[in-house]
Amino acid sequence: MAHRKSPARLAKDTRVAQFRAMAASPTATPSIAWQALAQLEATLVGRVVLPSSPDYDDARQESNPAFQAFPQLIVYCACESDVLECLTLARRHSLWVAVRCGGHSTAGYSVNNGMVIDLSEIRGVVLDPPNQRVHVLPGTDFDHFNGAMNRTGWHVPTGACGSVCVGGFVQGGGYGYTSRAFGIQSDLVLSLRVALADGTTVTASATENPRLFWAMRGGTGGNFGVLLQVTYRMVRLEQVWAWAVSWDAAHAAQVFTLLQARFMQTGAPDALGYMMNLGYQNQQPVYMAQGMFCGTQEAGMQAIAPLLAVPSAQLLVSKTGTYPDMNVWLEDHPYSLPEALPDGICETKACGYIAGPLTPAQWQAIIDYFATSPNPWSLAYLEPYGGAINRYPVEDSAFIHRHVDANLVADVFWRTPEERTKMEAWLDGLMRMVAPWLNGHVYQNYPDSRLEHFAHAYWGPAYPTLQKAKASYDPGNFFRFAQSISLPAVDAKEPQSQSGGGA
Template sequence: MAHRKSPARIAKDARVAHFRSLAAPQAAALQAAAAPGPALAWDAIASLEARLVGRIVLPSSPDYNEARQESNPAFQAYPEIIVYCACENDVLECLAVARAYKVWVAVRCGGHSTAGYSVNSGMVVDLSDMKGVVLDPARERVHVLPGTDFDHFNGAMNHTGWHVPTGACGSVCVGGFVQGGGYGYTSRAFGIQSDLVESFRVALANGTIVTASAQDHPDLFWALRGGTGGNFGVVLQVTYRMHRLDQVWAWAISWDQAHAAQVLTLMQKSFMKTGAPDALGYMMNLGYQQGVPVYMVQGMFCGTREAGLQAIAPLLAIPSAQLLVDKTGTYPEMNIWLEDHPYTLPDNLPDGIAETKASGYINTPLSPADWQRIIDYFKTSPNPWSLAYLEPYGGAINRYPVADSAFIHRHVDADLVVDVFWRNPAERTQMEAWLDGFMQLVKPFLNGHVYQNYPDARLPDFANAYWGPAYPQLQQVKARYDPTNFFHFQQSIRLPQG
C-alpha cells in the first residue's frame, strides 16, 4: 500500500512552514531593537502547530474574527492565539506552552458564557472539535466529550430509550454546562445534569490527567459539579448515569393578560416545590409576539399524555387557557419542537443583536398583587425583545443533598431569569437600566443567590451569589489542584488567603 500524506497533514505542514518563515525576521528585528519578544514567538507557535492534531488560529488568520467571537456579540475580546484541540494530547500541548510562556488561558466549549468568560486576550483552548457520545447500555452509562453540543448529544441518545437531562439550546456544549450544574426540562424528574455525573476526566494545570469520581479525587469531583469551568482544569470527558425515558409529552398553554397573575400564583403554590409530579417540567415565559406581550408556559411530561393532562388540569381550568402544543415523541424530538412551537421567543430578533442577562432564585411566596406588579413592569420594556421566564425547581433537584456537590441551589421555588437585547451603546444603556429596575422590583423575593451557569459580571459579591457557604471548600480544592492560579478570570475561584 502506497504511503500518502493526508490532506489535513498537508494543510498543517503549510501552516507550520508559514509560521516558521516568520520566526527568523521576528528574531532579527527584536535583536536589533534590543526589545523583549512577544508572549508567544513565531517559532513557539510553529512548534505547537506541528505537535497538534488540531489547528491554531491567529489574529492574522483569515477566520480569526469568526473564531474569536462568542455566541453573544456583547463580548469582543481579541485573543493572541486560539487553539482548536482535536484530542486530549492537544490540550496537554496547549497547557505546556501556556505554562512555559506564562500565557493566560481561557477554556471554551460552546462560547455561551453569559459573562464572556470563555474568551480572553491570551490563549483560548477551544474544545468544540472534541465531540463524541458513546453509550454503554449494559452499565447504564454514557461517555461524552466536552465539545459535544446538545444537538449531537440528544441526537446520539434519540430512539435508544435512554436519557440524560440537557438544556433547551442545541448549540450549548457539555463541558461548560455540566460544571455549572445544568438545568433542563427533565431536571425535576432526574436532577440537575451534574447530579447524574459518575466521573470526569480532567487535565490539570501541571499537565497531568486525573479521573475525578466519588472514589478518586472526591474533592475535585465535588467541586466540578457546580464550581463552573475554567477553575480547576480542563474537562476532557464526562461519564453520566443514564435513565430510561422512551417518550415525553410536550405541551404549552397561553393565557390572556387578565389571568397571568393568577397563573403565576398558582404555579408557585402548586407546581414548584410541592404539588406537581416530578415528571412535569416546564418554563413560564413572559415575552412579546408581534409586539404584543404573551403569557405562556411550555414543557414536557415524562409519561403519557393522559397523565400529563391530569397534572396540568388546574392550569387549563383557569379562564382563557389555550392548549397550544399537544404532542408526543422522544425527548430530542420534543426539545427541538418546543424551540419553535407555539412560537419563537424572542420574536423577530435581528441578526447580530447583543444580550444582557440577570437572574435570581425565588424562595418567598408572592401574592397575586406582587405578580401583577412584575407583569405591569414587564410591559414597559423599551423594545419588543425582552424576556422574563421562570425555571421551576422542586422534585429531584431539591431532594439532592446540598452538601454533596458545589451546586447549592436546592431549596428554592424557581430561577427567575430576565434577558434584554440591544444593538448599540445607547440602547444598551437604556435596556440595562430597565433590567436593573426589574431586578430591584423582584429583589425582596430573591434569596441572594444566582445560577452559576448564568454568570453576571456586574454582581458585587459573585462568590456568595454562586456558591454561598460552599465557597471556602471550593477555595481549598482550588489550592490543591491549581495552586498557582493558572486558571483564572474575573469571577474565578480565588486561592485562600494565608
Template structure:
C-alpha cells in the same frame, strides 16, 4: 504500501511554514542575523505547537481570526493572542505546556455561551468544540460524552435508545461548560440537575497530568466540578453519566390572556414548584412579546403519558382564557426541538447579530398575586419587543438531592427568575440595561441573593456568595489542591485561600 500525506497534514505544513516565516520576519525586525526577539521566539514556539497538534492554531493574522474569537453573544469582544482548536486530549496538554512556559492566561471554551463572556480572553483560548463524541454503554447504564459535544449531537445520539440524560433547551450549548455549572433542563424536576447524574470526570490539570474525578478517585475534585463552573480547576476532557430510562415524553404548552398572567404565576408558585406538581412535570413559564403584543405562555414536558400529563396541568387549564397550544408525544430529543418553535419562538423576530444582556435570581418565598402583577406591569414597559422574562421551576429531584453532596447549592428554591434584554447599539444598550436594572431592583425583595452559576453576571459584587454560598470555602480547598499556582484564573474564578 504507498505513503501519501493527508490533506489535513498538507494544510498543517502550510500553517507551520507561515509561522516560521513570521518568526523570521520578527527576527529581522529585531536587528537582523544573530539577534532573536521575544516575538520571534514565541512564533517559533507556536510553529512547534502547530506541528505537534492534531488540531490547529489561529492567530490575529489568520484569515478566520475574527470569526474564531467571537463568542455566541456579540456583547463580548475580546482579542486573544492565540486560539487553539484542540482535536484530541494531547492537544490540550500541548496548549497547557505553552501557556505555562510563557505565562499566558488561559480561557477554556466549549460552546462559547458564557453569559459573562468568560469563554474568551486576551491570552490563549483553548477551544474544545472539536473534541466531541457520545458513547453509550447500556449494559452498565452509562454514557461517556466529550466536552465539545453540543446538545443537538448529545440528544441525537441518545434518540430512540430509550435512555436519557437531562440537557438544556438550546441545541448549540455544549456539555463541558453546562455540566460544571450544574445544568438545568425540562426533565430536571424528574431526574435532577445534570451534574447530579455525573458518575465521573476526566480532567487535565494545569501541570499537564490527567486525572479521574469520582466518588472514590479525587472525590474533592469530583464534588467541586459539579457546580464549581468551568475554568477553575482544570480542563474537562470527558464526562461519564448515569443514564435513566425514558422512552417518550408528552410535550405541552398553554397560553393565556395577559390579564390572567398574575393568577397563573400565583398558582404555579403555590402548586407547581416545590410542592404540588408531580416530579414528571417540567416546564418554563414565559413573559414575552409575540406579534408586538405581550404574551404569557408556558411550555414543557411530562415524563409519562399524555393522560397523566393532562391531569397534572388540569388546574392551569381551568384558569380563564387558557388554551392548550401544544399537545404532542415523542422522544425527548424530538420534543426538545419541537418546543424551540412551538407554539411560537421567543424572542419573536430577533435580528441576526443582536447582543444580549441577562440577569437572574432565585425565588424562595411566596409572592402574592399583587406582587406578580407588579412584575407583569413593569415587564410591559420594556423599551423594545424582544425582552423576555421566564421562570425555570425547581422542586422534585432537584430539591431532594443532598445540598452538601456537590458544589451546586441551589436546592431549596421555587424557581430561577431570568430576564433577557437585547440591543443593537450603545444607545439601545444603555436603555435596555437600565430597564433590566429596574426590573431586578423591583424583584430583589423576592430573591434569596443567590444566582445560577451557569448564568454568570460580571457585575455581581459578591459573586462568591451568589454562586456558591457556604460551598465556597470547600471550593477554595479544591483550588489549593488541584490548581495551587492559580493557573486557571479569570474575573470570577475561585481564589486560593491565601488570596483572601
C-alpha cells in the same frame, strides 16, 4: 501501500511553514516566539488560529457579540494530547488561559486576551447500556448528545439550546425540562476526566479525587482544570409529552400564583417540567408555559388540569415523541421567543432565585413592569425547581440551589451603545424591584459580570470548600478569570486588568 498525506496534514504543513517564515522576518515580534508557535502547530492534531489568520475574527467571537476580546492565540484542540500541549506552552510562556467549549458564557468568560483552549472539536458520545452509563466528550453540543441517545430509550437531562456544549454546562449544574424528574445534569455525573494545570490528567469521582469531583459539579468551568470527558448515569425515558399553554394578561398573575403554589416544590408530579415565559409576539406581551411531561399525554393532561382550568387558557401544543425530538419541536412551537431577533444582536442577562411565596400583587408588579420594555425582544421566565433537584443532598456537590421554588431570569437585547444603556437600565430596574423577593443567590451557569458579591451569589456557604479544592488542584491559580474561585488566602475580588476566562 501508497503513502499520501491527508488534506488536513497538507493544510497543517502550510500553516507551519507560514509560522516559520514569520520567525525569519526581522519585523515580526509576537509575545510568543514564532518558532514556538510553529512547533505547537506541528505537534497538534488540531490547529492554531492567530490574529494574522484569515478566520481569526470568526474564531474569537462568542455566541453573544457583546463580548469582544482579542486572544493572542486560539487553539482548536482535537484530542486530549492537544490540550496537554497547550497547557505546556501556556506554562512556559506565562499565558493567561481561557477554556471554551460552546462559547455561551453569559459573562463572556470563555474568551480572553491571552490563550483560548477551544474544545468544540473534541466531541463524541459512547453509550454503555449494560452499565447504564454514557461517556461524553466536552465539546459535544446538545444537538449531538441528544441525537446520539434518540430512540435508545436512555436519557440524560440537557438544556433547551442545541448549540450549548456539555463541558461548560455540566460544571455549572445544568438545568433542563426533565430536571424535576431526574435532577440537575451534574447530579447524574459518575466521573470526570480532567487535565490539571501541571499537565497531569486525573479522574474525579466519588472514590478518586472526591474533593475535585464535588467541586466540578457546580464550581463552574475554568476554575480547576480542563474537562476532558464526563461519564453520566443514564435513566430510562421512552417518550415525553410536549405541551404549551397561554393565558390572557388578565389572568397572568393568577397563573403565576398557581404555579408557585402547586407546580414547584409541592403539588406537581416530578415528571412535569416547564418554563413560564413573558415575551412579545406581534409587539404584544404574551404569557405562556411550555414544557414536557415524562410519560403519556393522558397523564400529562391530568397534571396540568388546574392550569387549563384558569379562564382564557389555550392549549397551544400537544405532541408526544422522544425527548430529543420534542426538545427540537419546542424551540419554535407554538412560536419563537423572542420573535424576529436580528442577526448579531447583543444580550444581557440577569437572574435570581425565588425561595418564598409571592403574593398575586407582587406577581402583577412583575407583569406590569415587563410590559414597559423599551423594545419587543425582552424575555422574562421562570425555571421551576422542586422534585429531584430539591431532593438531592445540598452538601453532596457545589451546586447549592436546592431549597428554592424557581429561577427568575430576564434577558434584554440591544444593538448600539445607546440601546445597551436603555435596556440594561430597564433590566436593572426589574432586578431592583424583585430583589426583596429573591434569596440573594444566582444560577452560576448564568454568570453576571456586574455582580458585586459573586462568590456568595453563586456558591454561598460552599465557597470555602471550593477554595480548598482550588488550593489542592490549582495551587498556582493558573486557571483564573474575573469571577474565578480564589485561593484561600486571597480575597475574592475581581482580578485587575482581566476580562475573561472560564468555560
